[in-house]
Amino acid sequence: MPELPEVETVRRALATVLPGRQVRRVSLRFPDIVHAGLRSPRALLQGAQLAELRRHGKQLALLATDGRVLHVHLGMTGAWSHLPADDNEKLWPHSHVLWHLDDGSRLVFSDPRRFGGVWTFPDLAALEAARWCKLGPDALVITPVQLHAGLQRTQRDLKAALLDQTLVAGLGNIYTDELLFGCRLHPRTPACSVDLPTVRLMVTRMRRLLKRAIAKGGSSVRDYVDSMGREGWFQIEHHVYGRAGQPCSSCGNSLSSTQVGGRTTVWCDQCQVLKVKRRRRRVAGGGRRPVATG
DNA sequence: CCTTAATCCTGGAAGC
DNA sequence: TGCTTCCAGGATTAAG
Numbered sequence: 001m002p003e004l005p006e007v008e009t010v011r012r013a014l015a016t017v018l019p020g021r022q023v024r025r026v027s028l029r030f031p032d033i034v035h036a037g038l039r040s041p042r043a044l045l046q047g048a049q050l051a052e053l054r055r056h057g058k059q060l061a062l063l064a065t066d067g068r069v070l071h072v073h074l075g076m077t078g079a080w081s082h083l084p085a086d087d088n089e090k091l092w093p094h095s096h097v098l099w100h101l102d103d104g105s106r107l108v109f110s111d112p113r114r115f116g117g118v119w120t121f122p123d124l125a126a127l128e129a130a131r132w133c134k135l136g137p138d139a140l141v142i143t144p145v146q147l148h149a150g151l152q153r154t155q156r157d158l159k160a161a162l163l164d165q166t167l168v169a170g171l172g173n174i175y176t177d178e179l180l181f182g183c184r185l186h187p188r189t190p191a192c193s194v195d196l197p198t199v200r201l202m203v204t205r206m207r208r209l210l211k212r213a214i215a216k217g218g219s220s221v222r223d224y225v226d227s228m229g230r231e232g233w234f235q236i237e238h239h240v241y242g243r244a245g246q247p248c249s250s251c252g253n254s255l256s257s258t259q260v261g262g263r264t265t266v267w268c269d270q271c272q273v274l275k276v277k278r279r280r281r282r283v284a285g286g287g288r289r290p291v292a293t294g
Numbered sequence: 295c296c297t298t299a300a301t302c303c304t305g306g307a308a309g310c
Numbered sequence: 311t312g313c314t315t316c317c318a319g320g321a322t323t324a325a326g
Contacts, residue, residue, distance in 0.1 A: 001319065002320095003320095073320080073321085075319085075320060076319050076320060115319075165321075173318090221318095263318095264317090264319085
C-alpha cells in the first residue's frame with residue numbers, strides 16, 4: 001500500500017543511484033504489466049541514459065536524457081528495487097521487468113498482486129496528457145483554497161473524498177485515517193460541510209504528517225520496503241490505522257472500525273465527533289452507542 | 295452528472 | 311496438520 005510518503009522514499013532512493021546510468025538491456029518477463037504505450041525494449045528505455053525521477057501523488061516517472069519516459073505505479077504490493085552489481089541474491093518471484101544497467105546493477109519492478117503497472121511514453125507531455133492531468137494537486141503542494149474547492153463539489157464522506165486522487169493526489173487508506181484523527185474530524189463528515197478555516201488546518205496537518213512519514217522512510221505494514229530493501233518506521237507512530245479495538249492514544253477510548261468509502265476505516269468516537277447532522281445516521285458496526293458528551 | 299459497488303490479484307492469517 | 315475461507319486495497323470500470 002505505498003502512498004505518497006512511501007513513493008517519495010522510493011523516488012529519493014532511486015534518485016541517488018539512477019541518474020547518469022545507461023540501460024544496457026531490458027527483459028520483460030510479464031508483458032501484461034505494461035498497461036499502456038509500447039512494450040518494445042526501446043519504449044522501456046533500453047539504450048537510454050537515465051536523467052531524473054519525478055513523482056505526482058503515488059505515481060512515479062523515470063525520465064531519460066532523450067525525453068523518453070517510463071511511468072510506474074506501485075499499486076498495493078508493487079516494488080521498484082535497485083540491486084547493486086555485487087548483489088547475487090536470488091530475485092524474488094513476481095519480478096515482471098528487469099533493467100540491466102551499465103554498472104552491472106539491476107533495476108527491478110515486481111508486484112505479486114499486479115495492482116500496479118508500468119506505462120511507456122515518448123515524452124513527458126504525453127504522460128501528463130494521458131495520466132497526470134487526471135490527478136488533483138499533489139498532497140504536499142495543494143493549497144487550502146484548492147482543497148476546499150474540491151471538497152465543496154461533493155457530498156461524499158470526507159474520508160472518501162480524500163481518497164479520491166482526482167481531488168488530491170497521494171493519500172491512501174493509512175494517511176487519510178491518520179490525518180482525520182490528527183484533525184479530530186469524523187470520517188463520515190460530509191465533505192462539502194468542511195469550512196475553509198478547517199481545511200487550512202487540514203492542509204497544515206497533512207503536510208506535517210506526510211513530511212514526518214517521509215523522514216521515517218514511510219510506513220511498513222505488511223511488505224513495503226523501499227528500493228534498497230529498507231523498511232520504513234512511521235508505522236510505530238500510527239494512532240488509528242490498524243488499531244481497531246485498541247485504546248485511543250489521546251483519550252483511551254476503544255477505537256472504532258467500519259467501512260467508509262469502501263475501505264476499512266478506524267477512528268476514535270470520542271475525539272472525532274461527527275459535527276454535522278445527517279439525515280440518516282448509520283450505526284457503526286457492532287452497535288457502538290453514540291457519545292453522550294465530548 | 296454523481297455516487298456506489300464490483301473487479302482485478304495473491305499472500306497471509308484465521309477458522310474448522 | 312491440512313484444507314478452506316476471508317481479508318487487505320489503488321484504480322478502473324460498470325451499474326444504479
